[in-house]
Amino acid sequence: xxxxxPQGVNAAITLRGGGCSRAPYHSANFASHVGDDxxxxxxxxxxxxxxxxxxxxxxxxxQVHSDRVVDASEWQPQLSADGIVTRSRGQVCVAMGxxxxxxxxxxxAGSQVAAVHVGxxxxxAGVVESALAHFRQPALLAYLGPAIGAASFEVGGEVxxxxxxxxxxxxxxxxxxxxxxxxxGDKYRLDLAKLVELxxxxxxxxxxxxxxxxxxxxxxxxxxxxxxxxxxxxxxxxWMSAASTVEK
Numbered sequence: 001x002x003x004x005x006p007q008g009v010n011a012a013i014t015l016r017g018g019g020c021s022r023a024p025y026h027s028a029n030f031a032s033h034v035g036d037d038x039x040x041x042x043x044x045x046x047x048x049x050x051x052x053x054x055x056x057x058x059x060x061x062x063q064v065h066s067d068r069v070v071d072a073s074e075w076q077p078q079l080s081a082d083g084i085v086t087r088s089r090g091q092v093c094v095a096m097g098x099x100x101x102x103x104x105x106x107x108x109a110g111s112q113v114a115a116v117h118v119g120x121x122x123x124x125a126g127v128v129e130s131a132l133a134h135f136r137q138p139a140l141l142a143y144l145g146p147a148i149g150a151a152s153f154e155v156g157g158e159v160x161x162x163x164x165x166x167x168x169x170x171x172x173x174x175x176x177x178x179x180x181x182x183x184x185g186d187k188y189r190l191d192l193a194k195l196v197e198l199x200x201x202x203x204x205x206x207x208x209x210x211x212x213x214x215x216x217x218x219x220x221x222x223x224x225x226x227x228x229x230x231x232x233x234x235x236x237x238x239w240m241s242a243a244s245t246v247e248k
Contacts, residue, residue: 001013001143001210002209003141003209005106005110006108006110006141008110008240008241009113009239009240009241010238010239010240011104011143011236011237011238011239012236012237013104013143013146013234013235014028014030014048014236015028015146015221015222016028016029016220016222016223016234019040019043019044019232020040020043020044020047021036021040021041021044024228024232025230025231026232027232028048028232028234029223029231029232029233030044030048030060030232030233030234030235031096031232031233032060034230034231034233036232045058045060048235054092054237055089055090055239055242056092057092058093059072059075059084059091060077060096061079061081061083061084061094061095061117062078062080063081063096063100063117064080064081065082065117065119065121065122065125066082066125066127067122067125067126067127067129067130068081068082068083068127068130069083069084069116069133069134070083071084071085071134072084072085072088072091072093073086082117082118082122083095083115083117083127083130083131084114084115085112085113085131085134085135086112086113088240089239089240089241089242090239090240090241091240092238092239093114093115094115094237094238095115095116095236096233096235096236097117097145097146097147097215097233097234097236098215098222098224098231098232099119099148099216099224099225100117100119100122100148101144101146101192101211102115102146102147102234102235102236103115103116103128103142103143103145103196103236104142104143104145104236105131105132105142105143105238106140106238107135107139107141108137108140109137109139111240112134112135112136113239113240114131114238115237116131118147118192118196119192120159120162120163120190123196123199124165126169128196128199132200132203138204138205140200140203140207141206141207142200142207142208142209143208143210143236144196144197144209144211145213146213146214146215146222147193147211147213147215148214148215148216148224148226149191149214149215149217150179150181150190150191150192150193150194151189151214151217152214152216152226152227153189153190153192153226154183154187154188154189154190155180155187155188155189155190156187156188157186157187157188159188160180160188160190163176163190163195164176164177169199169202170195170198170199171200171201171202172198175198179194179195179198193211196211222234
């Protein structure tokens with residue numbers, strides 16, 4: 001990840017290699033809801049925590065393609081939400097994806113972080129805006145994790161119409177419309193990462209990084225639900241070190 005994080009803020013995004021799950025989830029699957037052996041998922045999560053020297057177990061969510069973003073103080077196992085945010089050090093926020101976009105956020109002061117699961121349904125519902133509303137500081141850094149790319153993501157016109165129904169949510173409505181590229185027969189190629197970026201940029205002082213890994217196009221490195229159907233999920237994690245010299 002090429003992302004200039006503030007002192008005391010840490011982030012990581014997994015790809016599909018290096019785990020113990022068997023096909024079709026091979027190998028570093030972190031999702032417990034996709035049919036994988038629960039013991040393999042648990043082992044993958046344990047190894048991840050050890051390898052990254054995480055200060056605590058990640059706060060895994062039951063992602064449901066909604067606009068719900070919760071504070072880490074509300075977390076409990078199997079909580080249904082699509083984003084989690086914290087101002088507490090030592091708590092690990094996580095979002096999963098396998099074509100949907102995992103979005104990591106932090107403020108420039110290094111005092112608040114969030115992980116958000118962004119599919120087209122969540123984007124249309126306003127999950128990006130829900131996440132931004134939790135941040136107190138105006139200046140933010142954002143990282144767009146691996147997601148299905150514009151060359152691979154074919155959708156029907158109803159998807160684009162849902163995403164463009166509120167043009168004021170985008171930094172530039174014309175660029176948002178251009179992210180839905182018509183290919184005939186009410187079919188489009190959708191640039192999900194671009195639409196997420198344009199929603200982030202609607203808020204001033206947001207700097208965006210990432211957004212260049214196409215999960216569909218890289219079967220050796222990435223899980224892709226649209227390509228494979230039954231498959232695993234990547235994890236995108238962000239946390240603030242328990243001990244830090246960052247000034248508030």
